[in-house]
Amino acid sequence: MFDTSAGRKLVGQGQVPYRTRAFAAYGLGLIGAGTSSEEDRHNIVEILHQAIVSDDSRTRDIRVSCIIAMGLVPLETITSEAPEDLKKGEVAPPQGSRTAQLDYMLDFFEDKQQNYLVRAHCPTAMARLIQGLPAELHGEYKAKIADALLQRLSKSSKEQREVQQSSVLALGLIGSNDGKDKLDKQIRKALSEVPKNVSDQQARYFSMIAMAKIGFSPGNEASDVGIKEASSYLTGQLAKGKKLARPWAGLSCGVLGRGLAEGSTGDGRIEELQAAVRDVLAGEKDNSKIGAYAISSGIMEDVEATETLLEKFNRVRDDEARGYVAIALGLMNARAAIEDIQKVVKESKYRPDLLKQAAISLGLLGDKALVPGLIDMLGEAKSLATQAAVSTALGFIGDQRSIDPLVAMLSDGDVTPRARGFAAVALGIVADKELLPWNSKIALDLNYRSSTETLTNQSSGTGILDIL
Structure with missing residues (x-):
């Protein structure tokens, strides 16, 4: 993590590569997210803070990984006294308490001397860390964070686009569908105005995802107001938005519909969202857009879209689109699709992306029949992409019956080392x-x-999000 002599000895090099150091930070974040030890969490946050302060590498990887990792490690100690030697204008180090973490993140975010790509990961980290605060403190920090984020989305803002994108996403995590709360109403209004106030296309697309998340996040009063606002905005964008924005609107409808279903609210709205996406899916001819509508229907479990999805799965020849349709069929438990999807898996030995998605779909459908065939395929596969796809698929759909043959492959010296590794x-x-x-x-x-x-x-x- 710190490129020490011990670290250099471990890697057998004159310095610890920045990739190794960044992955060490992500590893610490995952450990901190899972540990029950508050002492360990404090130590991890302190290490991450030290790494940010001391980093003099030319890349942004280490600082980005540390900011993200710190957001995964919320301290249970809510407040703490500031150190006696703290200078005026400085914020306390983040390892003291949860509020110290938030103050540190907010200060880092506001500091224009910090690289904007690093700052862009502070909004999500803050949105994660604010969860679970006592009501009074939650309201206080929600207001502070929202103010900083909303400033980045004003029409006059000169902020970098990556920071604006992250601000949009984070507002979706801290806002709610409360129909009377002034700040929640302000957040929803700002998100609905992103298309006219922010020039960056990705920020505009993210604003729909954020609005969907707010739509199913319960407020204290009049939640139906926020649900209606979110639903109307998204279905409006789906029907009349710009062509490239419509798939994002469709996907966002699915996010909202699923969230409402899990919260047992907005039943009438769910049916409206399902119907809106179903109609667009049926008429969509562009393979690059089919996937968004398919996944949306899948996560809403719109069984009325099953026939349309089956038709597209068997007609469309684009692997990416077919893969998403397969996942959608799995999500809605369309067991009538099992035979067709099994056939695709068997025929996709040299089409790793489609193979992986189709196998995952079978896993969602509870079908284990292809496990022996996938194990044989893993042993015979030559390309790295196919081996990775098959191993992931096996991991997803496999059960205890797949363990013995995989262990046998791992121990078999006649099998290639790479195939054994993927076993x-x-x-x-x-x-x-x-x-x-x-x-x-x-x-x-x-x-x-x-x-x-x-x-x-x-x-x-080779990024942390790409591996397996």
């Missing part, structure tokens, strides 16, 4: 106690557009 990967995923992928804690609600090489790199696939 180990599949075993790890099968045995994982978590329902979601190991890096989902990092990925959730993150602005992936404010990227570093160690966060996500589509060309190399």
Whole structure:
């Protein structure tokens, strides 16, 4: 983490590579997110803070990873006394308490001397850290954070686009559908005005996702007002928004519909959202847009869209679109699709992306019949992409029956070393106690557009969000 002599000895190099140091920070964040020890959390936050302060590397990777990791480690100690030697105008170090973490993040975010790509990860971190605060403190910090974020979205703002994108996403995490709260109403109004106040297209797209999240986040009073505002805004964008914005509106409708269903609220709105997306899905001919509407229907479990999804799965030839449709069918438990999806898995040995998505769909549908075939495929696969796809698929749909053959492959000296390595990967995923992928804690609600090489790199696939 600190490029010490001990660290250099461990890696066997003259210095610890920045990639290793960044991944160490992410690892600390994941440890802190899972530990029950407050002492460990304090120590982790202190280490991350020291790494930020001392970092003199040329890349932004270490500081970005430390900011993200710190947001994963909320301290249970809510408040603390400021150090006696604290100078006027300085904020207390973040390892003292949760409010110290928030004060530190807010100060870092406001500091224009800090690189904007690093600052862009503060909003999500703050939105994560504010969760679980006592009501009075939550209201106080919600107001502070919202004020800082809303300033970045004003028409006169000169802020960097990555910071604006993150501000939009974070507002979606701290706002609610409260129909009477002044700040919540202000947040919803600001998000609805992003298309005319902010020039960046991605910020505009993110504003719809944020509005969806606010729509199902319960407030204290008159939640139906916020639900109606969010639903009307999103269906309006779906029907009349710009062409490139409509898939985002469709996906956002799904996010809102799913959230309302899980909260057992807004039943009438859910049906309206389902119907709106279903109609657009049926008429969509552009393969690049089908996936968004399909996933939206899937997460809303709109069974009335099943026939349309099956038709598109069997007709569309684009692997990416078919993969998303397969996932959607799995999400809505469309068991009538199992045979068609099984056929695609068997025929997709050299089409790793489609293979992975189709296999995951079968896992969602509870179908384990292809596990033996996938194990054989893993042993025979030559390309890295296929091996990675098959191992992930095995991990997702496999059960205890897949353990013995995977262990046998891992121990078989006649199997290629890389295939044996991916057998180990599949075993790890099968045995994982978590329902979601190991890096989902990092990925959730993150602005992936404010990227570093160690966060996500589509060309190399070696970022923390890309691996397996």
